[in-house]
Amino acid sequence: MSLTRKEAGATIHVSPWALDHSTLFKGNIAQFVLNSLANNTASVDKPIYIDALDSTKVITKRNIAENLKKIAYILKTRYGVNEGDAVCLLLTNSIYLPVLHLGILAAGGVVSPANIMYLPNELHHQLHLSGARVIITQPEFIETARQGAAHTEPEAVNVEHILTLEDLWQQATSATESLDPIVYPGDTNKHKHAYYCFSSGTSGKPKGVLTTHANIISNVTQQVISTGNNIYKPGNVFGAVLPMSHIYGLSTFIYTLPALGNTIVVFEKFDFQQVLEKISEHKISVLHIVPPMAVLFAKSPLLAEYPLVRKYIKGIMSGAAPLSKSLGSQLIERLDCQIWQAYGLTETSPINHFPTYDLVNYDVESVGWLMPGLEGRLVDENGQDVHGFNQPGELWLRGPNVMRGYIKNAEATTEVFSADGQWLRTGDVAVVNETGQWYIVDRFKELIKSKGHQVAPAELESVLLSNPDVVDAAVTGIHMPEEGTELPRAFVVLRNATVDPLEVKRWFDSKVARHKKLWGGLVVIDAVPKSTAGKIQRRLLRDRKEDIVHGYRQSKL
Template identity: 40%
Template sequence: MLLGAAAAGHAATLANSAYTAAELAYQYEDSHAHLVLAHPPLVPTVREMMRSLSIPEDEIARRIIVADSTWLTGAPAELDAGDAAALKGLTRLSELVGRGELAQEIQMPGLLSDSTVYLCYSSGTTGKPKGVESTHHNIISELEILKPTLPPAKVGPALNKQGKAVAPYRDAYFGVLPSYHIYGAIWLLHFPLTMGAPSIILHGRFEPEKFCAAVQLYKATIGIIVPPILVVFAKHPAVDKYDMSSLETLISGAAPLGGELVSSVKERLGKRGADVCITQQYGLTETSPSVFLLPQEHAVERVGSVGYLLPNLEARLVSEEDGEKLTSIEGAGEIWVRGPIVMKGYLNNPTATAKSVTPDGWFKTGDIAVRSKEGFYNIVDRRKELIKYKGFQVAPADLENVLLQHPQIADAAVIGVESKEQATELPRAYVVKTSPELTSAAVQEFVASRVANHKKLRGGVIFIDAIPKSAAGKILRQQLRKRAESEPVELPVRAKL
């Protein structure tokens, strides 16, 4: 659907399938979207969103396209009576596909290549999420930059030890990353096509059993993952039930990798017959996304590093001596990036664009890094206050706004706390309550009913007498982070990935 929209000359905004109607309404209006392509189970949320914007029912029916799979599988999706009723009167993607094809793709040469093609939304540390304008030039540049960093795709049938073909291809990319996220959209939808290799994508929630079974079924060789999936490979019993020997490379992103976790996964998969290289990359929505990649030949000796700067890019580490102290690590600085992958800007937000991109094209990532004399970069801190939960960005200000809507909450602050068990950050709230009857569980339930799944307060709720703030009223999150070091994350029920 993304490539079809691009071929027709349209821009597409990618929305989180877990969004509530209220969250979706903001993106729909801000992006000036018109049509919404939605999988059948998500249509009720889209209807609710449009009704909240006072869009007439007949117009709603014209604006929703049901992304069914009939055109792909040849068989209609099985729907229960409720789903069928919700989809009545709506146009289906299969109907559009049957109406013919474009005489030719819309061309974007020269200056037109700076037209926006994708509009992902990136959470800021303050205010609402911002629409990141990725251009045709950005995306093509990213794909071309990535090509020489990985070995060429091995084509032809995959053979077993007896020489019998077990798959029609040799290399196969595989992952469960959501395609509405720039990481999944590029690495699982676009890059495999560029490399001439198939891509197998699991939709829905990550389930270890299904993931491992699919590796065995499709003989996946290259996995595009995030650190929490490595936790599964290290501990989950499903790994011992399936043939994982086809895996050769695992490329992780969205959060740093720990050496101990990498070693344990390599050892366990090795026992299952997989000689796997585990490496990582670093990037942001604003950089299309990848900026650094750790070459496979250095994956063991440089574990924990995000690797070298990718070709055709510039990077600098900036320490603002007169401003906020970035880090206590000598030689560290905020990563600034310049090159053809840097976004066009934030949609409808020239102020935010000017704060993030310098007049001469340097994008300020907000992440702090050190660089070795050999040219390897390590991320050591984050100047921004974003929480990264399993690759998803969570803005503390967003959750604080929700918390302050509770009638028994006087003040609140949100930080990320590290969970070594899940290899990710978890959002935790510090709350000043006005009623002694208010419980942590009640606060968590209140927030969970109003936000997407990845924004839930999995790090817990802690009641305090006052939120630490500066004289200017800014929340002193560093004090809360220091306090959190003595308040370990408690997970009474093991969270599902």
């Protein structure tokens, strides 16, 4: 089968799977989920979600259907959530969280999940861009929510209610009335916003991605087509250790797996020993992880204390950052299970490539094949299309799961799309081989993938430059393959020799969320290397070998 075609001089790469666009569900995601639950073969009383720490706490198919409608009613009647209103979620994982997402969407609201590690000023940025009127959180984050809502810089926000999920759940489950999902007729779901997940895009502060109901429905359908008969087949038990505040976790655990009637064991957070303990208790067979978690499974001596893990785990899916072949091989040897990689972006709702087309010949270093209905191009640094196989180029994508743009940021939206507006420029450098398997080999964009999170160097540089002792600054990611992550490292020009670099680092780390801290340390330099156009030459910084690195566990690289 040929997986390429020509179009106006470009080589267009296509999926080996077919997608009939006319069959895509037209309407509200909440109704799409209700239909999917009704149509799969699982019993209405089958647990879809099980609390990892207390197996008596479950959410069944029946619970989902009933409670999402009650949540929609409470949000609309008590908290004034109307069509198009954003609701910010500052929450850890729980068995109740997926139903909350669906209830917000059923009411016509837009879900805007926030990172629980955010400081108040970072949360404020999201509240401002999303226009969130309601924050739903939990007791330990109430103060962060209040402070984030109280900030007035750069502009005031519109938060009217801050409540806990526990209180909302009690109100909903005791309600006698409910609200059916708001109806989006015809093709209107292509324009109705469903999520404002935040991504750094290619640079700058985090941007709110405009993800529509049609985007999510398309991508879930793409995943069901490509995975329903293998990795995601009924009978597997899945461990939800990824945060559902991230689109990777929410797409997998709130939409795709329940649509197929699977059982999901929900962990509030990733605690390695706890996960090892619960794998055998719940007979978990598949985990979705990010590379820093893979390092623990591959190298931690703790695994030897839990021999049943090898018995129950049949597969591990890695995403959010590249998994090296060596690390993948270590996982296979240590766990005696299948290892797969997928590739996606917040901007594509999120999955673009999946490994299930040919698992017999799948290469663990590959991210697999293009998803059904998705098309790709490879474009070189001069804007010319790359032809042939195994030739690198920036990956451009076109398909029904591609976002509409960034909220309140027309400039960034224009930059991320091709001149004709048809193609999303991912910023990632990829190659494709003769079998149609894709490999992500580098990035045109400058994002740092720190501990599974996207970190924009420009954002960190802005913080550094607010320090009066810092004259100039650049931040880049230092790749640490043994840890399965990159570490942010700052290169700074200081005001004078009396300034303590460690004090600057401590100051900076107090200003940002945990994953944005300078885990890679701080280097003092005489001048930041820049091009004639004033662009920071980060590659020159990444290639430096003999620096004294302050605040890193080694003094030299």
